[in-house]
Amino acid sequence: MTELINRQWRLAARPVGNFKDTDFTWHEEPVPALAAGQVRVRNIYLSLDPTNRIWAAQDSYLPAVPLGDVMRGVAIGVVEASTHDALPEGTFVQGLLGWQLYYVGDGKGLTPITKIPGQSLLLYHGVLGAIGLTAYFGLLDIGKPKAGETLVVSAAAGAVGSLVGQIGKIIGCRVVGIAGGPEKCRWIVEELGFDAAIDYKHENVAAALASHCPQGIDVYFDNVGGDILDAALARMNNFGRVVACGAISQYTADRPPVGPSNFLLVVSKRLRIEGFIVLDYLPRAQEAIPQLLGWIASGQLKYRLDVVDGLEQAPQAVRKLFDGSNLGKLVVKVSEEPS
Amino acid sequence: MTELINRQWRLAARPVGNFKDTDFTWHEEPVPALAAGQVRVRNIYLSLDPTNRIWAAQDSYLPAVPLGDVMRGVAIGVVEASTHDALPEGTFVQGLLGWQLYYVGDGKGLTPITKIPGQSLLLYHGVLGAIGLTAYFGLLDIGKPKAGETLVVSAAAGAVGSLVGQIGKIIGCRVVGIAGGPEKCRWIVEELGFDAAIDYKHENVAAALASHCPQGIDVYFDNVGGDILDAALARMNNFGRVVACGAISQYTADRPPVGPSNFLLVVSKRLRIEGFIVLDYLPRAQEAIPQLLGWIASGQLKYRLDVVDGLEQAPQAVRKLFDGSNLGKLVVKVSEEPS
Secondary structure, three states, X not given: OOOOEEEEEEEOOOOOOOOOHHHEEEEEEEOOOOOOOOEEXXXXXXXXXXXXXXXXXXXXXXXXXXXXXXXXXXXXXXXXXXXXOOOOOOOEEEEOOOOEOEEEEOOOOOEEEOOOOOOOHHHHHOOOOHHHHHHHHHHHHHHOOOOOOEEEEEOOOOHHHHHHHHHHHHOOXXXXXXXXXXXXXXXXXXXXXXXXXXXXXXXXXXXXHHHHOOOOEEEEEEOOOHHHHHHHHHHEEEEEEEEEOOOHHHHOOOOOOOEOOOOOHHHHOOOEEEEOOHHHHHHHHHHHHHHHHHHHHOOOOOOOEEEEEOHHXXXXXXXXXXXXXXXXXXXXXXXXXOO | OOOOEEEEEEEOOOOOOOOOHHHEEEEEEEOOOOOOOXXXXXXXXXXXXXXXXXXXXXXXXXXXXXXXXXXXXXXXXXXXXXXXXXXXXXXXXXXXXXXEOEEEEOOOOOEEEOOOOOOOHHHHHOXXXXXXXXXXXXXXXXXXXXXXXXXXEEOOOOHHHHHHHHHHHHOOOEEEEEEOOHHHHHHHHHHOOOOEEEXXXXXXXXXXXXXXXXXXEEEEEEOOOHHXXXXXXXXXXXXXXXXXXXXXXXXXXXXXXXXXXXXXXXXHOOXXXXXXXXXXXXXXXXXXXXXXXXXXXXXXXXXXXXXXXXXXXXXXXXXXXXXXXXXXXXXXXXXXXXX
C-alpha cells in the first residue's frame, strides 16, 4: 500500500494587516496510522472566512492558532478510514478539519452531514453551513426585524450579507445594502432584490443612508464596523437593533481598533447592540435548515460560490476576503467530491 | 391681590465643558393669568440630573432647550390655581416644570403624586422618581442579573449607581462599585454593603476589576462611558450585558465623544449593550414602586439627598454633578413643602 502523504498549510506568523504568503508554510508529511477511536478524513472543500484572520492573530472566542500548527479552518470531507464507531468509512463530515488534505483525530466536534441527491456538498458551506445559520439566526434571533421595518446590511454582497438581505426581503422589510463597487451593488439590487444599494467606495454613506432610509433604520446588520457602523448609528430609529456579526474593516487595520464615535446614541435612542457567534447556534440548526432549503428551492434565496481550485491556493485566496475582491462564499476545493 | 412674580433661570448659551454661570440668565416677570384648562404650579423641589447637560447642549431623546427658554427640569410642585378638571388646587404634581418658581400651562405630562404621611415629597425625586425607576428597570429589565453573578456599576456613589448596587445585593449578586475618592468608596462598601469599591481616581481600574471580579463581569451598569467602559468590556464574561444608562465622562468633554476601543469584544464575547431612557418606563412605574418602598422600609435600600436651598443656587449646584463633588441625589429646594 502506498504511503499517504498529507499536505498542510501551517501558521508561521501572526498576520499584520492582510495575510501574506509568509504567514504560512507548506508542509508535507506521511499520514499517521489510526489509533483506536480515530478517523481519517480526506478534506474536499475548505471554507475561507473573515474569522480566519481573528483565529490567526489572537485569542478571542477560540484560542489563537499556535504558531507552527496546521491553520484552523472549517472543511467538509469524507471519512476514508475509521476505528470510530459513530463515524464509519464513507461518512461525510463537517468541522474544524484544518487547512490540510487529511485530518487524523478523534473526530470530536465533527458533524456528520448527508449528501442531498443532485446537490453538491458545497451546500453545507453555503446556506446549510455557518453562512446560512449566521444570516438566519443573526437577523431573526438577534435583529428581530418586523415586516415594514428598514433593514440595512453591510458587506451586503458578501456570503453572509447577501443572505441577510434576501431573508429581510422574504419577511417584508425594506432592505438597503452597503457594498463596494458598482458590480456588487448591481448584483444585490438586480439579482437579489434589495431595495437599494450604497457603494461605499464611491458614495457618502451617511448621505446615502439618509436618502435610502427615509424612515430611519430599524435593524442594522453589521459586518464591517468602523465608519460605516458610525454612519448607521447616526440614522438608527429609537429602539433600533444592531446585529454585531463582525468588523472586517478593523481586522487588518494597522492601528488599534476604534470604537464607534456615535456610541452615545445607544442611550438616547435606546439602541440594542448585540454580538453573537454562530457556533452557539449549531444546536438549533434544525430550526433554520428546513426553512433555508425551502427558500432555496423556491428561488427566494440565491447565493454565489467562489471556488478556488487547490489547497496550494489557500493563502492567496483568503486575502480576497480583506481586499474586497471576492464575490460570494469563498471555498477552496482540496480534493474531488465523490459523485 | 398682590401680583405674583415668577423667578426663572433661562438658558442663555449652549454649554461647553461644564456649565458656567453665563450659560443661564435670571429672569423675573409677572405670572400670567390662567387661561381655560390651565394650572399654576408652585415648584417645591427641582431635581438636578446629568441629563440636564444633554438637554442644554443638543437635540437627543428630547429636543434641545431653545436658547432664551426656561431651562428644562423635573420638579415637584403643588397646584395653587387651576381651571383644569383633572388637576384641582392642592394637587401635588411631578414633571417637566422647569427651573422656575411658577409653572403655568396646560399640565400636559404632569403626574399627580400622593404625599405619603410622615414622608417628604423628596421621596419622589429619590427612589420613587426617575432615580429609583432608572436603577430598578435599568438593572432588572435591561441587565437581567441573576443571583451569583457579578455586577459592576460605575458612578456607584451617585444617585442611580448607589441604588443599582444595593438592588444587585438584594437579588444576590456580587457587587463592585467604581467611584471617585476614598469617602465615596467607603460609603458604598461600609454603609451600602457593596462587596468592593474601586477608586478610579487613585487605582488602575482594569487591574482592580481583575482583582475584584475573579469570575469576570456578567452585568456592567454604565453611567460614565469612556475609559471605564473600555476596562469593563475587557473583563466581561461571554453573554455579558452592558446597561447603557449614561456617559457622564463624555458630556462635558471638549473633544468629540470617543467610542469604546474594545468594541470588537461585543462579537467575540457575544455581549449585549442596550440603552434605555427612564421616560419609557413611566407607564410601568407601579411594577417597581411597591418593591422599592418595601426595600426602603426594611432598610435594605438607603439613599442620600443633597438638597441645595434656593432656586438662585441652581447653576452652581448643577456643576457638582460633573466635577464629582456631590454625593447623593441633587435637589434644589425652590419653595417650602406644605407640612
